[in-house]
Amino acid sequence: MESSTLSAKRRKNKRVLRIRKRVTGSSDRPRxxxxxxxxxxxxxxxxxxxxxxxxxxxxxxxxxKEAAKKxxxxxxxxxxxxxxxKSCVEKGVSKAVLDRRGSRYHGIIAAFADSAREKxxxx
Numbered sequence: 001m002e003s004s005t006l007s008a009k010r011r012k013n014k015r016v017l018r019i020r021k022r023v024t025g026s027s028d029r030p031r032x033x034x035x036x037x038x039x040x041x042x043x044x045x046x047x048x049x050x051x052x053x054x055x056x057x058x059x060x061x062x063x064x065k066e067a068a069k070k071x072x073x074x075x076x077x078x079x080x081x082x083x084x085x086k087s088c089v090e091k092g093v094s095k096a097v098l099d100r101r102g103s104r105y106h107g108i109i110a111a112f113a114d115s116a117r118e119k120x121x122x123x
Contacts, residue, residue: 015102023099024048032084032096032116032123036108041077043084043112045096055087077108081115089120098123 025031025048033044042058057080059068068076088096103109113123 012102023097025097029095029097030054031099033099035101043080045088057084074108074111077112078115081112082119085116085119085121095122
């Protein structure tokens with residue numbers, strides 16, 4: 001059982017590195033990096049050329065604790081998509097590059113991306 005878990009982790013890491021080789025963020029199109037676990041969902045907008053994080057949000061923060069008790073994970077992803085898009089537009093970022101970190105584009109990832117696009121973020 002342990003060997004199958006280990007090989008699944010290795011496969012995931014290989015996917016992450018394969019995607020990360022092609023996806024880089026610049027000052028005009030920063031990288032929108034999504035990280036998800038079974039419990040939390042977090043997003044960062046990163047300018048790789050300068051090495052700085054422009055904006056970040058997570059469901060583990062205090063402002064999402066009450067919403068997490070009442071909502072599903074998909075609803076929280078939609079809320080975070082709206083909020084991160086608002087903060088990016090305020091900072092003058094209208095285009096980004098989506099970094100899924102090896103996850104498939106469905107469910108929570110798709111809900112986040114759709115809500116961010118609705119608020120004006122392009123990727």
